[in-house]
Amino acid sequence: MEAKALPLSHFRARAGSPLLLSAEASSAARKGSGAPGRSRTSRYDAGAPPSRAGRGGVWKRDDPEDSPRRTGMTGVPKLNPKFSTKRAGTSKVPIINFEVSHHRAVAAVRLLRADKGKAFVDLLNEKANDSGENEMGYVERTLGFSTRHLDDRDIRLVTVIVAGTVRWKRYIDYLIMSLCSEEKVFSNMEPLLLQILRIGFFEILKLNVPAYAVVDENVRLAKVALRPGAGNMVNAILRKLLLLKETDSLPLPNIEGDDRAQARALSIIYSHPVWMVRRWIRFLGKEEALKLMNWNNSDPYFSLRVNTTNGYTRDDLVNRLEDLQVHYEKSIMDEFVRIREGMQAVLQAGLLKEGMCAVQDESAGFVVSVVDPQPGETIMDCCAAPGGKTLFMASRLAGQGKVSALDINKGRLRILMEAAKCHNLDDIITDIHGDLRLYAKESTVKYDKVLLDAPCSGLGVLSKRADLRWNRQFEDLEELVCLQDELLDSASLLVKPGGVLIYSTCSIDHEENENRVTTFVQRHPEFTPQGVHGYVPAEFITDDGFYSSSPTKHSLDGAFAARLVRSMH
Numbered sequence: 001m002e003a004k005a006l007p008l009s010h011f012r013a014r015a016g017s018p019l020l021l022s023a024e025a026s027s028a029a030r031k032g033s034g035a036p037g038r039s040r041t042s043r044y045d046a047g048a049p050p051s052r053a054g055r056g057g058v059w060k061r062d063d064p065e066d067s068p069r070r071t072g073m074t075g076v077p078k079l080n081p082k083f084s085t086k087r088a089g090t091s092k093v094p095i096i097n098f099e100v101s102h103h104r105a106v107a108a109v110r111l112l113r114a115d116k117g118k119a120f121v122d123l124l125n126e127k128a129n130d131s132g133e134n135e136m137g138y139v140e141r142t143l144g145f146s147t148r149h150l151d152d153r154d155i156r157l158v159t160v161i162v163a164g165t166v167r168w169k170r171y172i173d174y175l176i177m178s179l180c181s182e183e184k185v186f187s188n189m190e191p192l193l194l195q196i197l198r199i200g201f202f203e204i205l206k207l208n209v210p211a212y213a214v215v216d217e218n219v220r221l222a223k224v225a226l227r228p229g230a231g232n233m234v235n236a237i238l239r240k241l242l243l244l245k246e247t248d249s250l251p252l253p254n255i256e257g258d259d260r261a262q263a264r265a266l267s268i269i270y271s272h273p274v275w276m277v278r279r280w281i282r283f284l285g286k287e288e289a290l291k292l293m294n295w296n297n298s299d300p301y302f303s304l305r306v307n308t309t310n311g312y313t314r315d316d317l318v319n320r321l322e323d324l325q326v327h328y329e330k331s332i333m334d335e336f337v338r339i340r341e342g343m344q345a346v347l348q349a350g351l352l353k354e355g356m357c358a359v360q361d362e363s364a365g366f367v368v369s370v371v372d373p374q375p376g377e378t379i380m381d382c383c384a385a386p387g388g389k390t391l392f393m394a395s396r397l398a399g400q401g402k403v404s405a406l407d408i409n410k411g412r413l414r415i416l417m418e419a420a421k422c423h424n425l426d427d428i429i430t431d432i433h434g435d436l437r438l439y440a441k442e443s444t445v446k447y448d449k450v451l452l453d454a455p456c457s458g459l460g461v462l463s464k465r466a467d468l469r470w471n472r473q474f475e476d477l478e479e480l481v482c483l484q485d486e487l488l489d490s491a492s493l494l495v496k497p498g499g500v501l502i503y504s505t506c507s508i509d510h511e512e513n514e515n516r517v518t519t520f521v522q523r524h525p526e527f528t529p530q531g532v533h534g535y536v537p538a539e540f541i542t543d544d545g546f547y548s549s550s551p552t553k554h555s556l557d558g559a560f561a562a563r564l565v566r567s568m569h
């Protein structure tokens, strides 16, 4: 099918469009553990009392069980010397607590970090990306003890609990607040205690973990990591929750009142920021907005793209997945397979490190289809890092042509070049570190194709980026739109006469997508939008001829791309 140019009338400014614009229980029931409210011995090492995140580190003995003892916690260097952080003489000795639920302890610390905006909660595997030691060091510094070495199952549970708890944070906090005797008990709650409660709530409400295990383990964690009184509080609140759940009388806000009040209620029930709920109801309609929030709250699929440059085929990848007993679905895109579970196994087996495949959503793959790299072409990838699209574009050049990968972030650019090496594409890709706005002014080189995969709100990828919904403010959109305009203007300087500028985002918001293209062609009449017909399947083409993937319509991440052809003169 031939790509067709769209008339300018397709790009009317939307005046008035206001931007302003099951898991298992981690540990089997401990025999004879007694009522969860009565903790077993609180165990910690006398030399390293547990730190109490958020309590200023005051160690209070407010319970006979507080007396330090060594039972249950040992220095066992041979178990996992990697995590030894306490120095005894010249050798490091780990302070490992065998009593608490390991994955819950790590999850609680990761949630604390996520709350401070310090860590992505969707890190797939701390071991696979070699940051496990750092994380365990952080766990020990925060809790005052280390957990035993986490096995793959533990890591999977950490991932599930952290991602789920972050997603459902607003709903869970609403319930916790409702179950506290007074509002100030909730607002003054120490951060670690709040994370432990959130974990317990998530497990009870969303996972099929036996109730006794949830209560027992979270109470113990609070007692050991904080103090016995904290454990008692966790016990009381979790038991209230269980009772309400059993009697089907969980508190829920009423969806009533004006638009704002209804959006506020929905924002609790679906656990999203109010501004997102309002915006989506306004622009997508209520039904679609609710579907989108359900999608964002579900466990995401991950897609793997086979690296054909290294000589692999999708069948090779499929065979490896079958060996690993990872369930997969073949994707509508030839090079891709989709998996819901088993990413851990894929990472552990080294499929990414050996360059067999890359993690990439098809929605991003279709952006590369819109670029349509042809052997012999020169391509500038303006915001390239960490390089998902760079690599795919380079592989499509079949050894002939060049991709320049520019990014302002040096660290991410380094990751891109490491991946390029691994995929045998480093002789095709050249990295350029810099700010596109400065680089484009200076550069005399022009390219056949220029991809601007712009920094954006990421509103299309909220199911994978569980933390993103809480880190984005409405005001960010306004700033992003200005940046997107500036970057588009700069990218346009790098396009040859007759060449193509491709603008893409992983957002589903028209302000970041259609409206940026509309205003761009008004500022740059030398560019004409060209429909993406023939580049992507018809179901992904909007009435205006843009590429758009929708989580609710296509069960993929949300993404957008437009082709803009530069005139010959």
Ligand SMILES: C[S@@+](CC[C@H](N)C(=O)[O-])C[C@H]1O[C@@H](n2cnc3c(N)ncnc32)[C@H](O)[C@@H]1O
Binding pocket: 364, 382, 383, 384, 385, 386, 387, 388, 389, 390, 406, 407, 408, 409, 412, 434, 435, 436, 437, 453, 454, 455, 456
């Ligand atoms: C959406 S991400 C790109 C993702 C990438 N295309 C991929 O597929 O993996 C946007 C990138 O833009 C980069 N960026 C932001 N401002 C920039 C600027 N002024 N100049 C160059 N790169 C910039 C960020 O560092 C970030 O890596």
